[in-house]
Amino acid sequence: MRHLGKPQQDPTTVFLRCVEGVRDSELKERFLRVAPDIGAAAQVFDATAKAGRLYTLEEHKDVAGQVTAREMSDLYKRRMARSGSAGRRVYDALMLRAKGICPLCGHLPVSTLDHQLPQAMFPALAVTPTNLVPACGDCNKWKQDAIPRKAEEQTFHPYFDDFGKEPWLHAEVVENTPPTLRYSVRPPASWPAIWGARARHHFRTYKLGRLYKTQAANELMNMQHLLLGLQEKAGVDGVRSHLRSHEESCAKANPNSWQTAMYRALGESEWFCTEGLVQLRSLAV
Ligand SMILES: [Zn+2]
Numbered sequence: 001m002r003h004l005g006k007p008q009q010d011p012t013t014v015f016l017r018c019v020e021g022v023r024d025s026e027l028k029e030r031f032l033r034v035a036p037d038i039g040a041a042a043q044v045f046d047a048t049a050k051a052g053r054l055y056t057l058e059e060h061k062d063v064a065g066q067v068t069a070r071e072m073s074d075l076y077k078r079r080m081a082r083s084g085s086a087g088r089r090v091y092d093a094l095m096l097r098a099k100g101i102c103p104l105c106g107h108l109p110v111s112t113l114d115h116q117l118p119q120a121m122f123p124a125l126a127v128t129p130t131n132l133v134p135a136c137g138d139c140n141k142w143k144q145d146a147i148p149r150k151a152e153e154q155t156f157h158p159y160f161d162d163f164g165k166e167p168w169l170h171a172e173v174v175e176n177t178p179p180t181l182r183y184s185v186r187p188p189a190s191w192p193a194i195w196g197a198r199a200r201h202h203f204r205t206y207k208l209g210r211l212y213k214t215q216a217a218n219e220l221m222n223m224q225h226l227l228l229g230l231q232e233k234a235g236v237d238g239v240r241s242h243l244r245s246h247e248e249s250c251a252k253a254n255p256n257s258w259q260t261a262m263y264r265a266l267g268e269s270e271w272f273c274t275e276g277l278v279q280l281r282s283l284a285v
Pocket of ligand 1: 102103104105106107108135136137138139140
């Protein structure tokens with residue numbers, strides 16, 4: 001859930017740019033007729049997203065009874081997402097804002113733009129920059145066409161939502177052989193209750209627990225040689241101190257990455273620093 005700030009492209013200008021290349025003159029005329037509706041819908045969307053009330057927006061089958069959802073979806077695909085199309089520069093500029101990493105999961109590489117509100121139900125927002133969020137293939141796939149029906153069903157919107165830097169991602173060590181990590185959302189006391197509910201919904205929607213658990217298992221495997229060596233040379237205190245410095249370093253980069261939560265959980269787990277490591281040793285043999 002990484003905040004990116006709001007893109008500044010004017011939605012009507014972007015829409016008209018996409019429409020420029022439409023060859024069917026009757027369709028083009030209908031597109032031009034709804035340009036004011038596109039601008040108005042974008043304004044309402046921005047104000048509603050800023051207020052955390054996207055669940056209150058009504059679905060539409062078309063734009064002002066003139067342009068169908070299918071026609072808007074084609075406009076997005078052919079005139080914005082397609083390489084070399086008139087709107088592709090806007091598409092690329094939006095993708096670049098994520099600096100390569102999906103802001104929804106904070107881990108996988110960005111590969112597409114995801115409609116925060118699906119274009120099938122909100123066709124007037126099909127090419128609106130503030131409704132187009134850079135995402136990885138998995139996050140795009142998990143959300144599909146889900147729309148929020150109530151406040152707590154709103155997933156994080158990287159352009160409008162900023163849940164701050166306080167730690168909210170929690171990991172705990174599962175005392176298994178081999179040891180594993182279990183992730184969950186633990187909202188800070190300073191958060192309004194709705195943020196906690198939304199963060200939990202976001203976490204479930206994008207299956208972040210599964211993603212982070214898998215990454216952590218791999219990281220633990222890579223660390224096992226180092227930690228076992230440390231245990232031999234510097235004892236349990238040496239292991240704990242190493243884990244804490246690693247946590248501090250990761251937290252400087254991102255207090256809510258799976259790595260920060262993982263190193264904190266390992267360093268704080270008496271079981272991991274003693275028994276858990278013994279189990280790693282038996283696996284390493
Ligand atoms: Zn993602």
